[in-house]
Amino acid sequence: MQANQIYRVESECVTRYYVWDPVVRISHWINVIVVGVLIFTGLYISTPFYRPNVDEPFGASIMATMKNLHFLSAIIFTLNGLFRAYWWFAGNTYRQWFRFHIWRADFWKEAWWKLKDYITLRYTDYELHTLGHNTLATLTYVILFLAASVQGLTGFAMAGRINPGGFFDTLFGWVIPLFGGEANVRMIHKMIMWGIIGFMIHHISFVIYLEVFREKGMLSSMITGLKTRPLGWEPIEKPWEKGKK
Amino acid sequence: MQRQETFYEAVKRSGISRRDFLRFCLLTTAYLGLESTMFPKIVRALESKPRPPIYWLNFAACTCCTESLIRSSHPLISDVILGIISLDYMETIQVAAGHQAEEIVWEGMKKNFGNYILAVEGSVPTKDGGVYCTVGGMTAIEYLKKASQGAKAIISVGSCSSFGCVTTAHPNPTGAKPIYKLITDKPVVNLPGCPPIAEVIVGTIVHLITFDSLPALDNLKRPKVFYGQRIHDKCYRRAFFDAGMFVEKFDDEGARKGWCLYKVGCRGPVTYNACSVVKWNEGVSFPIQSGHPCLGCSEPDYWDNRPLYQHVADVPLPGFATADDIGKGFAIGVAVATGAHLVASIVKKASQKAKEAKVEEKKKEE
Numbered sequence: 013m014q015a016n017q018i019y020r021v022e023s024e025c026v027t028r029y030y031v032w033d034p035v036v037r038i039s040h041w042i043n044v045i046v047v048g049v050l051i052f053t054g055l056y057i058s059t060p061f062y063r064p065n066v067d068e069p070f071g072a073s074i075m076a077t078m079k080n081l082h083f084l085s086a087i088i089f090t091l092n093g094l095f096r097a098y099w100w101f102a103g104n105t106y107r108q109w110f111r112f113h114i115w116r117a118d119f120w121k122e123a124w125w126k127l128k129d130y131i132t133l134r135y136t137d138y139e140l141h142t143l144g145h146n147t148l149a150t151l152t153y154v155i156l157f158l159a160a161s162v163q164g165l166t167g168f169a170m171a172g173r174i175n176p177g178g179f180f181d182t183l184f185g186w187v188i189p190l191f192g193g194e195a196n197v198r199m200i201h202k203m204i205m206w207g208i209i210g211f212m213i214h215h216i217s218f219v220i221y222l223e224v225f226r227e228k229g230m231l232s233s234m235i236t237g238l239k240t241r242p243l244g245w246e247p248i249e250k251p252w253e254k255g256k257k
Numbered sequence: 258m259q260r261q262e263t264f265y266e267a268v269k270r271s272g273i274s275r276r277d278f279l280r281f282c283l284l285t286t287a288y289l290g291l292e293s294t295m296f297p298k299i300v301r302a303l304e305s306k307p308r309p310p311i312y313w314l315n316f317a318a319c320t321c322c323t324e325s326l327i328r329s330s331h332p333l334i335s336d337v338i339l340g341i342i343s344l345d346y347m348e349t350i351q352v353a354a355g356h357q358a359e360e361i362v363w364e365g366m367k368k369n370f371g372n373y374i375l376a377v378e379g380s381v382p383t384k385d386g387g388v389y390c391t392v393g394g395m396t397a398i399e400y401l402k403k404a405s406q407g408a409k410a411i412i413s414v415g416s417c418s419s420f421g422c423v424t425t426a427h428p429n430p431t432g433a434k435p436i437y438k439l440i441t442d443k444p445v446v447n448l449p450g451c452p453p454i455a456e457v458i459v460g461t462i463v464h465l466i467t468f469d470s471l472p473a474l475d476n477l478k479r480p481k482v483f484y485g486q487r488i489h490d491k492c493y494r495r496a497f498f499d500a501g502m503f504v505e506k507f508d509d510e511g512a513r514k515g516w517c518l519y520k521v522g523c524r525g526p527v528t529y530n531a532c533s534v535v536k537w538n539e540g541v542s543f544p545i546q547s548g549h550p551c552l553g554c555s556e557p558d559y560w561d562n563r564p565l566y567q568h569v570a571d572v573p574l575p576g577f578a579t580a581d582d583i584g585k586g587f588a589i590g591v592a593v594a595t596g597a598h599l600v601a602s603i604v605k606k607a608s609q610k611a612k613e614a615k616v617e618e619k620k621k622e623e
Binding site (some may be wrong): 058059062064066067070071072073075076078130131173174176177185189192194195198199202203205206207209210211213214217218221 | 520553585596601
């Protein structure tokens with residue numbers, strides 16, 4: 013654990029904290045690759061935009077390849093997600109950084125305060141006590157995780173119907189009547205994909221912004237594991253109360 | 258009680274040879290997905306077991322199921338179908354009419370109480386006391402409830418009586434409901450399709466006669482043997498799908514060459530039916546073979562999934578946009594909002610820095 017390491021950069025002194033352990037980082041980058049493949053192949057499966065230049069079907073297997081890649085990536089994504097869920101409890105992230113206390117009023121107050129902070133461009137100079145995720149981010153990631161779970165359930169339910177009564181169908185067959193038919197399941201699968209794309213747009217541009225302009229080391233933390241805070245920063249427990257005063 | 262004639266006796270009476278009878282038995286065995294060792298069992302059952310009377314009730318429907326059943330071009334099948342179903346009451350083709358017909362049905366039902374099979378075509382309007390469909394002076398609900406009391410099993414023939422079709426389409430002014438929602442105390446088999454394939458109807462009935470039980474059903478009460486797989490998975494154009502060769506428009510080269518109809522809205526991938534296996538009219542063809550995308554007529558609420566020439570996932574949500582449109586809008590919205598927010602933040606920070614620089618300059622000057 014390299015916490016509280018002081019690290020000197022050119023113009024000023026900053027403190028760097030070791031936040032993300034290797035498991036989190038590796039699983040994040042696996043997700044990047046796999047979700048990219050899933051979105052690309054998924055878009056192709058839904059609207060095939062490329063036609064191979066052949067006259068007979070034995071000359072190509074584009075759609076079949078796309079589907080196989082989609083299923084393979086989905087399985088990797090799921091296993092990765094399951095392991096990551098386990099790591100919330102087993103890794104250092106949960107105990108140390110991850111606070112998901114939705115039953116507490118403070119959780120929601122902080123989330124609301126942070127949201128206002130972002131929207132109004134206030135960017136208060138004082139820092140939250142959280143190094144990992146603040147509660148707003150926590151909430152977002154939990155919703156993202158749930159969305160990905162629904163995505164997995166609907167996806168495996170549809171894949172299971174290739175072989176009715178088979179392994180996936182037995183495990184996930186109940187999803188289809190739950191959403192009222194396979195067509196609806198497909199629609200929900202699509203909607204969640206767009207939701208995840210929306211998240212990715214925001215996520216990527218924001219980490220770049222926080223890396224480059226706010227010097228929080230957001231982007232590099234996913235590579236090195238280290239997050240940056242100003243030297244001698246003072247975490248503040250309930251910033252929304254301070255804001256009122 | 259007089260002895261009821263068997264199926265074999267009935268077809269022999271109408272002039273069908275033993276050879277044709279055996280051919281029918283073999284075909285049906287194959288359709289039911291049974292082993293060849295079951296073939297003698299089917300023959301014996303149809304030779305020895307009394308033909309169960311079937312009462313065919315027509316409620317709110319278009320009679321296309323009847324048409325499907327009686328309009329098969331092959332003489333054997335049509336004779337066999339009419340032979341196997343001792344259609345004691347079927348409004349479309351019976352000779353008797355009026356009070357006479359009604360007498361036949363109620364007397365017959367009393368006589369065969371607990372033995373007859375009820376085939377129901379059409380859904381049952383339930384709004385305003387069910388006045389939107391009356392047969393013989395009774396509302397369809399009363400009629401169905403009364404008729405189902407002594408039924409061994411109920412076969413919901415067609416999408417109307419299985420899941421709801423035209424009659425239950427939005428806004429469903431008559432409050433029509435499929436049979437399985439009204440009759441819960443009797444075994445109900447759903448044979449969806451608009452119309453269902455004649456072989457599917459007959460196959461189910463043969464199964465009922467031979468084994469005295471319903472065929473294995475899936476969670477929507479459809480016989481697994483006919484509705485167990487997607488049309489897509491047994492489609493002869495599947496190779497074109499896997500290769501990525503799609504018909505883009507109905508008159509393009511791909512359409513002439515018989516490529517996959519996925520992009521013109523074929524619903525084979527979400528439709529469960531035996532069309533691509535059993536086919537229609539004695540195995541002549543089925544929609545996709547004729548170059549027309551599957552409309553998914555055997556799926557629940559298929560009329561509400563308009564327009565029919567689009568994938569259901571691409572169908573506009575109430576009024577305005579498809580799932581993809583909404584999704585794209587959402588993604589673009591997020592992109593614009595994020596971009597605007599970032600630019601504003603950067604500008605704000607830059608101006609703050611400039612101010613600070615000025616302040617420092619002033620300090621220096623001082």
